[in-house]
Amino acid sequence: MSRVYDDEQLAGAYERGNEMPEASLRAWVELIASYVQRTSPSIVEIGSGTGVFSAAMARWIEGSEVMAVDASEVMLAEARRHHPHPAVRYLSGEAEAVPAAAGTFDLALMSRVIHHIPDRARAARELVRVLRIGGRVVIRTTFRERLDALVYDFWPQLRAIDEQRFPGEEEVVGDFVSVGFTLDEATSFAQPVATNLAEYHTRLVSRPQSKFTHLTDEEFHRGLVRLEATARSEALGEPRPVLERYDVVVFSRL
Template identity: 60%
Template sequence: MSRVYDDERLAGVYQGGNEMPDASLRDWVHLIGSFAGRSSPAVVEIGAGTGMFCSAMARWLAPSGVVGVDASLPMLTQAQRLNSHPAVHYLAGTAEAVPTRSDLFDLAVLSRVIHHLPDRVRVARELARILKPGGVTVIRTTFRERLDARVYDYWPRLRELDEQRFPSQPEVLEDFAAAGFTARTVTSFARPVTASLRDYHARMRSQPQSKFTQLTVAEFREGLRRLQSDAQDEPTTCPVPVTERYDIAVLSSS
C-alpha cells in the first residue's frame, strides 16, 4: 500500500474529506453485506483507513466482528479516535500479510484500495488464506476503463494519472482467478457524498485524497479556483448533490 498514507496531515483530513451522509453510507453497507451470504458475518476490511466503513458495518450489519487492517499508523490512530466500536478491532498490517489466523472471515472488503496494491495475485492468495471456504471478497473501486469521478472535471490531469495507476476490470478478475477466486458479479453503485457543490468545494480544499500529492501547487489551486467558481454559481435554493459512482467486484473463494 502506498506509503503516502503515513502522512499525518492526510490522515488528519481524510475522514472529513471522504465521509458521506449516513443514508448513503448505510446503503453502501447494506449492498456490501448482501454479498456475505449469511447473517452476522465475520468481516475484515483491508486498507481500513480511518475506519469509516468498519464502524458502519458494525452498526448496520450486526456482524460477529469486524477487523480493520491498515499499514498506516496515522490512519489507525484516527480510526481509533473517530470510529471506535465494541465490535471493531483495528490491526496494523498489510494486504499481503494480514496478521490474523486462517479461515477466519466470511467477508473481506477492499474499498478504494486495490490501485495501491501492485502484487494483486499475492493479495488475493492472502485473502484466500484468511477467508473461510466459500468466503467472499468485495472490491469497491473505479476500474480504469470507467474513470468518471467529479474530481476529474476540475483536475483533469488526475484522470491521466489514474489511468496509469488504476487496474482494469479484466486485470483484477484475472489476478484473483489465479488465486482461486471465482467472479460472482461486477456491478456499479452510486450515492450522494455531499449535499451541494459548495459542500464538495469545502471538502476538496483540504486535499483529502492521496492523488492530490501528484499535482503541483499551481495545478491544485487552478482546479480549486474553477470548482469554487461553479460552487458560487450554484443556486442556494436548489443545490444539486454531488454523487460518486464506484464499481463493485464480488469474488468467491474456493
C-alpha cells in the same frame, strides 16, 4: 515501505474530506451485507483507513465482528479516534500479510485500496488463506476504463495520472481468478457524497485524497478556484447532490 498514507497531513485530512451522508453509507453497507452468506459474520476490511466502513459494518450488520487492517499507523490512529466500536479491532497489517489465522473470515472488504497494492495476486492469495470456504471478497474501486468522477472536470490532468494508478477490471478479475476465486458479480453503485457543489468544494479544500499529492500546489489551487466558481454559479439555481459512482466486484472462495 514508505506509503502515501503515512503522511500525517493527508491522514488528518482524509476523515473529514471523505465524509458522506449517513444514508449513503448505510446504502453501501446494505449492498455489502447482501453478499454475506452467514448471520453474525466475521469480516476483515483491508486498508480500512480512518475506519468509516469498518465501524459502519459493525453497526449495521447484526452480530458482525470486524477486523480492520491498515498498513499506515497514522490512519489507524485516526480510525481509533474517530470510529471506535466494540465490535471493531483496528490492527496494523498489510493486504499481503493479514494478521489472522487461516479460514477466519466470511467477508473481506477492500474499499478504495486495490490501486495501492503493488502485488495484487499476492494479496488475493492471502485472502484465499484467511477466508472460509464460501467466503466472499468485495472490491469497491474505480476501474481505469470508468474514471468519470467529478474531480476530473476541475483537475483534468488527474485523469491521465489516475489512468496510470488504477487497474482495469480485467486485470483485477484475472489476478483473483488466477488464485482460485470465482467471480460472482461485477456491478457499480452511485450514492450522494455531498448535498451540493459548495459542500463538495469545502470538503476538498484540505486536499484529502492521495490523488492530489500528484499535483503541484498551484495546479491544485487552480482546480479549487474553478470548483468554487462553479459552485457559486450553481448556488443561484437548483442545487444538485454530488454523486460518486464506484465499481464493485465480488468473488467467492469455493
